[in-house]
Amino acid sequence: MTLAIILFALALGCYLIAVLEDWAVHGRLDPLRPAVSALALLGREQVLPRKSDRLFFEVGPVLLLVAGLLAVAVIPLAPGLIVTDLATGALFLNAALAYVLVALIMAGWGPNGAYAMIGGWRFLGQFVAYAMLIVMTITAVAMRAESLSTTEIVTSQAALWNVFYQPIGFVLFVIAAMGLAWLPPIDLPTGGGDLAGGVEAEYTGARLAVLRLARLVIVLALASATATFYLGGWLGPWLPAWAWTAAKTLAVAAAMLFLGRHLPRLREARYLAVSWKLGIPLALANIILVGVIALVVPI
Amino acid sequence: MSVAQALFLIFFGAAAVWFGIVVFRTHSMVRSAIALLFSQTAVGAMFLVMQAEFLGVLQIMMMATEMSVMAIFMVMFMMDPGGMGKMDMTHQKRLSLWAGGIGLVAALAVIWGAGWTGPVPPVPGAAEQAAALGRELLGRSMFIFEAAALMILTAMVAATMVAIAPREEDD
Numbered sequence: 191m192t193l194a195i196i197l198f199a200l201a202l203g204c205y206l207i208a209v210l211e212d213w214a215v216h217g218r219l220d221p222l223r224p225a226v227s228a229l230a231l232l233g234r235e236q237v238l239p240r241k242s243d244r245l246f247f248e249v250g251p252v253l254l255l256v257a258g259l260l261a262v263a264v265i266p267l268a269p270g271l272i273v274t275d276l277a278t279g280a281l282f283l284n285a286a287l288a289y290v291l292v293a294l295i296m297a298g299w300g301p302n303g304a305y306a307m308i309g310g311w312r313f314l315g316q317f318v319a320y321a322m323l324i325v326m327t328i329t330a331v332a333m334r335a336e337s338l339s340t341t342e343i344v345t346s347q348a349a350l351w352n353v354f355y356q357p358i359g360f361v362l363f364v365i366a367a368m369g370l371a372w373l374p375p376i377d378l379p380t381g382g383g384d385l386a387g388g389v390e391a392e393y394t395g396a397r398l399a400v401l402r403l404a405r406l407v408i409v410l411a412l413a414s415a416t417a418t419f420y421l422g423g424w425l426g427p428w429l430p431a432w433a434w435t436a437a438k439t440l441a442v443a444a445a446m447l448f449l450g451r452h453l454p455r456l457r458e459a460r461y462l463a464v465s466w467k468l469g470i471p472l473a474l475a476n477i478i479l480v481g482v483i484a485l486v487v488p489i
Numbered sequence: 490m491s492v493a494q495a496l497f498l499i500f501f502g503a504a505a506v507w508f509g510i511v512v513f514r515t516h517s518m519v520r521s522a523i524a525l526l527f528s529q530t531a532v533g534a535m536f537l538v539m540q541a542e543f544l545g546v547l548q549i550m551m552m553a554t555e556m557s558v559m560a561i562f563m564v565m566f567m568m569d570p571g572g573m574g575k576m577d578m579t580h581q582k583r584l585s586l587w588a589g590g591i592g593l594v595a596a597l598a599v600i601w602g603a604g605w606t607g608p609v610p611p612v613p614g615a616a617e618q619a620a621a622l623g624r625e626l627l628g629r630s631m632f633i634f635e636a637a638a639l640m641i642l643t644a645m646v647a648a649t650m651v652a653i654a655p656r657e658e659d660d
Contacts, residue, residue: 281546284550
């Protein structure tokens with residue numbers, strides 16, 4: 191029963207995020223648009239590139255979807271409403287999302303096309319930039335909760351949300367998450383005006399639909415992870431617990447989809463430089479600060 | 490260990506060995522790197538089945554990164570990374586066969602020779618495992634990890650120095 195509810199919430203969440211993305215791109219709120227687009231994609235001809243690495247070409251989008259689904263499995267929707275409450279949940283989320291990189295490299299390499307391949311390798315450059323930031327900010331969150339379990343991370347924020355307790359970590363996590371979900375302005379792996387779609391360039395029809403669906407699941411996983419780690423997850427007055435998680439997740443997703451569109455695209459080398467020269471020292475400072483606060487004034 | 494656990498352990502063990510074989514059976518460098526990744530991921534899954542949760546998750550996470558970085562180096566430095574020219578991935582076959590055979594015999598000897606005493610004690614909870622690992626890292630293993638970290642840092646600085654193109658001297 192729990193699994194069915196979570197799967198339903200996941201499907202609904204993905205659909206709403208697709209509506210939000212459409213709103214962020216085209217400026218209109220059309221609730222039917224994603225359904226129409228999906229049907230159009232499923233009905234379209236599926237082109238197979240010549241001399242492709244067929245195995246990678248087929249497995250790439252599916253692996254991306256599996257990585258996103260595994261990441262969602264450790265995010266609690268409400269107390270007890272979680273697929274599996276692992277003791278190492280926060281680390282598991284990171285481990286699952288590491289396969290986004292593998293999937294994009296496979297999807298980029300598979301079709302034997304220059305644009306797709308460059309897109310895939312660009313994501314590796316991006317990965318080197320965001321990987322440390324994600325792990326180091328999660329470390330600070332786990333330090334306060336004294337646990338890697340996502341439900342305990344939520345309950346540790348009963349007195350004060352982490353967004354106020356460790357604001358530096360929050361900003362770094364969101365920036366790193368946007369890199370992980372290749373959202374604008376860090377969307378060069380699939381850059382529309384730059385690489386003719388990058389990793390998506392050679393995918394058509396149902397395969398492209400799976401690739402785009404997987405991306406929505408990843409955005410949902412990261413938005414709900416931000417809500418869980420920094421915005422108190424299901425905690426909140428009046429409304430039922432699941433409603434708070436849903437509202438916070440959608441708000442974070444909307445912010446991530448909307449804000450970046452108003453900034454110029456960030457080249458992966460620049461993202462790398464900013465992440466390592468500024469982001470990692472700040473993340474270290476955040477860990478020290480959280481450690482000191484946790485020892486001196488336990489909130 | 491329950492029957493289901495044993496079956497999963499055998500499955501992931503077989504998967505690890507199979508992907509290990511695929512590493513050498515393909516002509517494509519990228520396929521080879523990804524096969525090695527999935528072999529290591531299967532080992533991580535074996536840790537999970539054996540209830541070493543932290544180690545399993547860590548193995549699964551670290552290997553994805555490492556093998557992907559290795560793949561790009563293979564693509565950069567090999568002349569035929571896609572295996573279109575059917576490059577042979579094996580060489581020094583006689584020596585490799587002997588080395589592999591001796592390694593296998595040694596491993597089997599250790600397995601049979603080791604004094605396996607009774608059933609293993611119950612596995613502590615995942616949280617205690619992480620705590621024990623933390624105590625280990627900050628206790629007697631601290632020197633090893635600090636030394637390794639320093640060596641990696643030195644290698645990173647050296648690699649960066651090698652990668653930077655020397656600036657042209659002004660005349």
